[in-house]
Amino acid sequence: VRSEKPSPDALSSVGEFGLIARLASLLPPLPDAVRAGIGDDAAAIAFGERTLLATTDALLEGVHFRTDWTGPEDLGWKALAVSLSDIAAMGGRPAFALISLGLSPDTPVSWTEALYRGMGRLSAEAGCPVIGGDTIASPDRISLNLTVLGEAPGGRYASRSGAKPGDLLLVTGTTGDSLAGYHCLKRGWSDSNADEAARSCIRAHRRPVPRLKAGEAAFATGAVTAMMDLSDGLSGDLRRMMERSGIGAVVEESRLPVSDAMRETARLLGGEPARIALQGGEDYELLMAVGKEGVPVVQRALESAGVRATVIGEATGRRGEAWLRRANGEEIPLPEVSWDHFT
Amino acid sequence: VRSEKPSPDALSSVGEFGLIARLASLLPPLPDAVRAGIGDDAAAIAFGERTLLATTDALLEGVHFRTDWTGPEDLGWKALAVSLSDIAAMGGRPAFALISLGLSPDTPVSWTEALYRGMGRLSAEAGCPVIGGDTIASPDRISLNLTVLGEAPGGRYASRSGAKPGDLLLVTGTTGDSLAGYHCLKRGWSDSNADEAARSCIRAHRRPVPRLKAGEAAFATGAVTAMMDLSDGLSGDLRRMMERSGIGAVVEESRLPVSDAMRETARLLGGEPARIALQGGEDYELLMAVGKEGVPVVQRALESAGVRATVIGEATGRRGEAWLRRANGEEIPLPEVSWDHFT
Numbered sequence: 001v002r003s004e005k006p007s008p009d010a011l012s013s014v015g016e017f018g019l020i021a022r023l024a025s026l027l028p029p030l031p032d033a034v035r036a037g038i039g040d041d042a043a044a045i046a047f048g049e050r051t052l053l054a055t056t057d058a059l060l061e062g063v064h065f066r067t068d069w070t071g072p073e074d075l076g077w078k079a080l081a082v083s084l085s086d087i088a089a090m091g092g093r094p095a096f097a098l099i100s101l102g103l104s105p106d107t108p109v110s111w112t113e114a115l116y117r118g119m120g121r122l123s124a125e126a127g128c129p130v131i132g133g134d135t136i137a138s139p140d141r142i143s144l145n146l147t148v149l150g151e152a153p154g155g156r157y158a159s160r161s162g163a164k165p166g167d168l169l170l171v172t173g174t175t176g177d178s179l180a181g182y183h184c185l186k187r188g189w190s191d192s193n194a195d196e197a198a199r200s201c202i203r204a205h206r207r208p209v210p211r212l213k214a215g216e217a218a219f220a221t222g223a224v225t226a227m228m229d230l231s232d233g234l235s236g237d238l239r240r241m242m243e244r245s246g247i248g249a250v251v252e253e254s255r256l257p258v259s260d261a262m263r264e265t266a267r268l269l270g271g272e273p274a275r276i277a278l279q280g281g282e283d284y285e286l287l288m289a290v291g292k293e294g295v296p297v298v299q300r301a302l303e304s305a306g307v308r309a310t311v312i313g314e315a316t317g318r319r320g321e322a323w324l325r326r327a328n329g330e331e332i333p334l335p336e337v338s339w340d341h342f343t
Numbered sequence: 344v345r346s347e348k349p350s351p352d353a354l355s356s357v358g359e360f361g362l363i364a365r366l367a368s369l370l371p372p373l374p375d376a377v378r379a380g381i382g383d384d385a386a387a388i389a390f391g392e393r394t395l396l397a398t399t400d401a402l403l404e405g406v407h408f409r410t411d412w413t414g415p416e417d418l419g420w421k422a423l424a425v426s427l428s429d430i431a432a433m434g435g436r437p438a439f440a441l442i443s444l445g446l447s448p449d450t451p452v453s454w455t456e457a458l459y460r461g462m463g464r465l466s467a468e469a470g471c472p473v474i475g476g477d478t479i480a481s482p483d484r485i486s487l488n489l490t491v492l493g494e495a496p497g498g499r500y501a502s503r504s505g506a507k508p509g510d511l512l513l514v515t516g517t518t519g520d521s522l523a524g525y526h527c528l529k530r531g532w533s534d535s536n537a538d539e540a541a542r543s544c545i546r547a548h549r550r551p552v553p554r555l556k557a558g559e560a561a562f563a564t565g566a567v568t569a570m571m572d573l574s575d576g577l578s579g580d581l582r583r584m585m586e587r588s589g590i591g592a593v594v595e596e597s598r599l600p601v602s603d604a605m606r607e608t609a610r611l612l613g614g615e616p617a618r619i620a621l622q623g624g625e626d627y628e629l630l631m632a633v634g635k636e637g638v639p640v641v642q643r644a645l646e647s648a649g650v651r652a653t654v655i656g657e658a659t660g661r662r663g664e665a666w667l668r669r670a671n672g673e674e675i676p677l678p679e680v681s682w683d684h685f686t
Contacts, residue, residue, distance in 0.1 A: 009452050010448065010451060010452070011449070011451075011455065012448040012449065014452055019452065019455065022452070026456055026459040026460050027459060027463045028463055028467040030474060031472055034439070034472060034474050042475070043475035045438070047390060047393060047395070048391050049392065054439070054441055054490075054492070055441075056475065056488070056490055057443070057477050058443040058445060058477050058479045058488060059479075060445060060479060060486075063480055063482070096377070096386075096388055096397070098386070098397055098399040098490055100399050100488050102486075103354055104354075105353065105354050106355065107354050108354075109356070109357055109365070110352055112354065112362065113365065113369055116366045116370060119370070120371055123370060123371055129371060129373050130370050131373060131386040131397065132385070132386035134399050134400050134401050135363060136402075136403060136406065138403055139406070140483045143401070145401060145443050147490040149395075149397070
């Protein structure tokens with residue numbers, strides 16, 4: 001299957017998103033019961049009187065995690081959090097999860113038990129029981145595949161495609177903490193030798209909190225026109241929302257949601273907080289577009305769910321154009337810092 | 344995570360089934376809506392007025408398949424077939440599937456497209472649309488994870504645990520063809536150099552047909568007391584049904600369902616057909632227990648679904664004892680030829 005040198009037929013030549021589109025066209029057409037499929041955070045499908053949401057995510061050792069950076073309890077938590085975040089992004093409510101686990105025969109049982117403890121903790125907090133799974137031998141790398149099913153309350157769910165010019169762009173919590181934590185780990189900083197700000201970022205990287213109540217409450221207001229979760233980073237994910245909605249965007253640099261811990265950690269790392277917040281990745285915060293008049297009600301809904309959100313900018317009619325407005329009023333192209341698994 | 348030498352804490356010391364039981368105890372208790380979980384072919388969960396069935400299966404290159412033995416179209420078909428077979432084993436009807444695909448950056452796009460064509464063909468035949476998924480980089484081995492959701496018609500589904508002493512044991516189709524095909528491939532036989540019987544066994548290995556209509560029709564008669572699919576092989580899987588049902592079993596060697604092609608291939612391989620039929624593995628036929636008086640109605644239901652079934656023996660009250668009755672009337676312990684990923 002593998003060629004000696006990259007060929008024009010290799011996956012790296014089409015990239016992850018090109019591949020997904022090409023493959024989707026080879027499958028039978030989706031039936032009427034499927035309302036959203038490839039392109040949103042989760043698929044939605046009518047099931048009796050109700051609407052199911054379904055998402056699946058794979059995590060592979062050495063690609064998505066390192067066991068020396070993320071302990072088993074954190075990994076179990078995070079693997080489930082990644083998929084729960086997709087349900088949150090649809091404004092949905094989780095129902096149950098399935099896990100496939102690939103382990104080497106010499107993996108310690110105690111390590112595997114700690115993984116399940118971490119996953120079990122989030123499972124209980126989120127009300128999302130793990131009802132089944134598969135366990136296989138994986139000689140080289142530990143792998144986890146989580147599938148989460150959820151429900152769209154009242155049959156309604158958010159998509160990435162409904163943002164309109166003039167909508168304000170909101171982000172929950174703060175972004176870039178996880179990326180800053182990742183850089184700390186890369187430098188060999190840890191809980192035992194890092195200062196408090198860095199430890200907070202490391203924790204954000206290891207234990208993301210899916211915004212389930214916030215996503216459901218915000219979407220239930222009826223004022224959210226588009227929503228998605230930030231898994232690949234604010235800059236790249238905003239571009240995907242723009243593309244699916246056919247809009248442009250202006251982001252205010254001064255409004256980027258930077259935590260004190262991340263700002264301090266950026267200083268220690270010698271990085272620029274705004275750039276780290278834009279690049280991000282594995283934030284698992286929610287990005288939403290909201291009509292101007294709807295912003296107060298959405299903010300109140302988010303507050304009642306215990307989450308703060310920040311207006312970071314505005315959707316525009318300049319389709320495909322993403323700008324960053326600096327503090328001095330100058331507009332520069334929004335830095336392109338996205339993630340593609342195959343290139 | 345990996346130790347230099349096997350430790351008493353290593354997974355290989357507890358085995359796959361020991362591990363699953365230990366891990367399940369670390370998760371929060373399952374809610375009332377979950378009616379069957381770990382231990383059956385699929386989990387069943389109440390969702391509104393309906394009952395969902397859910398199953399997930401991982402396939403890893405070098406562990407579950409070899410790309411030089413199984414081409415991409417066959418692999419795509421087979422990956423979906425494995426999970427559909429779990430739905431069939433519950434007497435269920437498939438609803439939709441999700442796929443996680445792990446690929447190396449230098450995997451040819453054409454190979455991936457062929458995989459999707461094969462999966463798409465079975466998806467269309469089974470009425471089970473693939474509605475979403477995830478694609479990740481997997482540097483060492485190609486991996487596929489299929490999750491299939493289905494429905495239990497009328498909220499009723501089969502389990503492995505209902506077989507009663509005196510029930511007859513039925514198997515659909517024939518067993519051991521896939522194992523014989525595997526041995527042909529291991530010897531370097533292929534479509535171009537093998538005779539017709541061997542090619543038929545190779546095809547059974549590459550393109551198993553999930554018994555969806557048969558499983559649903561048989562279970563709908565109300566006469567099936569226990570059902571499961573044969574993925575690890577008749578001998579090992581029957582033992583699992585016995586354990587879950589608290590029964591024993593006697594299998595008649597002369598009634599083992601051996602196809603002409605497998606018998607001929609066994610001769611070419613120098614193997615014994617009955618042993619190959621018992622060992623099997625990846626048969627994806629259905630094993631069911633049926634009260635004696637119910638057998639004719641189940642046989643008719645299976646025939647109407649286009650599937651032949653064979654009575655291979657009987658459940659007994661001798662809990663945990665599995666016997667093989669030879670043609671001369673002699674009873675010997677049923678050969679133990681099961682599969683454990685970790686030992």
